[in-house]
Each structure stands twice: as structure tokens, then as C-alpha cells.
């Protein structure tokens with residue numbers, strides 16, 4: 001019995017999140033980081049379909065497809081090359097569809113901004129597609145776990161204090177080498193601060209590396 005409980009805990013907490021930060025001084029056009037690899041163009045996300053589920057993208061920013069186009073911003077404040085939710089809003093949700101379930105080794109997300117729109121704060125969920133009660137479009141206020149989604153990880157790169165601008169690279173992995181086999185990913189993105197209207201992250205690229 002104890003073994004079963006322990007196994008369940010391990011299964012529930014398998015995914016791990018790590019992140020790397022380039023300060024405004026060390027940020028670079030290639031998104032080179034100390035420990036996490038740079039964004040790539042030919043990952044599994046490149047051919048995925050992206051759909052907005054809730055919230056509103058900022059009109060000054062790029063379409064969702066910029067998250068998977070393999071292209072990177074020219075500088076630290078390039079709204080047209082980043083996806084971000086409308087200024088003053090509290091973020092939103094979007095879905096990534098691979099068309100068929102695929103083995104996923106890791107999910108990497110990249111962002112770049114000189115100030116409070118650099119850090120990342122989001123929850124990642126996943127679904128295989130055949131879950132009985134799966135709701136592909138759960139709006140804010142609906143817990144995705146209650147409608148077929150599996151919670152994968154909470155990403156939070158916010159600093160306790162001090163400088164937050166620059167570039168962030170996040171990698172979500174699993175000690176088993178695979179996050180699982182999924183057709184859908186759901187990103188539930190939150191503002192990084194509420195002091196002003198400028199807390200929605202500038203997301204430059206999301207890579208999904210197949211198993």
C-alpha cells in the first residue's frame with residue numbers, strides 16, 4: 001500500500017521545470033543560454049495547430065503562429081515578433097494540436113523583454129485526445145483537470161526581487177525521459193505583475209521536442 005502511494009506521488013510529481021536567464025546585458029539575438037539549448041525551427045511544434053481558447057492577444061503583437069515559426073525577435077523590445085496577451089488583461093489560454101498523439105521529451109519556452117514582460121508564469125496541461133470527458137476549450141474558471149486534461153507543470157521564473165528583464169528559457173522535462181504521449185497541450189498564461197498594464201509576457205518561441 002505504501003509503495004502504491006509512493007509510486008502515485010512520483011507519478012504526479014515527475015515533471016520538472018528548469019529555467020535560464022540572460023540579463024539585459026547578456027541577452028543575445030541567438031538566444032544562447034548557459035544550460036538550456038537555443039530555440040529550433042524543426043521541432044514537433046513547427047507543424048502543430050495553435051488555437052486561442054480564452055483571453056485576447058494584443059493587437060501590437062504577433063499571431064499565435066509566431067510561437068512556432070522558428071524566428072526570433074531582433075531586439076529586446078520587438079512586439080511584432082512576440083505573442084502576448086492584451087495590455088491590462090490577466091492573460092489567457094491557448095491550445096497546441098499535433099494532429100495525433102506524439103511522444104514528448106520536453107517543452108521549452110522562450111521570452112525576451114527589457115522589463116516586466118520578460119519572466120514567464122504559466123501552467124501547462126496535456127491531453128492524449130481520447131479522454132472521455134475532454135473539453136478542448138476550457139475557459140478561465142474551468143479547471144482543465146476537471147475536463148480531461150492532465151496537469152503537467154507550473155512554470156514560474158519570477159524573481160523574488162531585483163532585475164527581471166532580459167531573456168528566459170524554460171525547459172519542462174521528466175526524469176523518465178518522456179513527459180508522455182499527447183496530442184494536445186494547453187498553455188494557461190498569467191500576468192507577471194499587477195502594478196501596471198505591462199505584465200503579459202513577450203513569448204518568442206515554444207519548442208516541443210519529440211521523444
Ligand SMILES: [Ca+2]
Pocket residue numbers: 039040041042043045046067068069070205206207208
Ligand atoms: Ca520552434
Ligand SMILES: [Ca+2]
Pocket residue numbers: 066067068069070071072081204205
Ligand atoms: Ca518565434
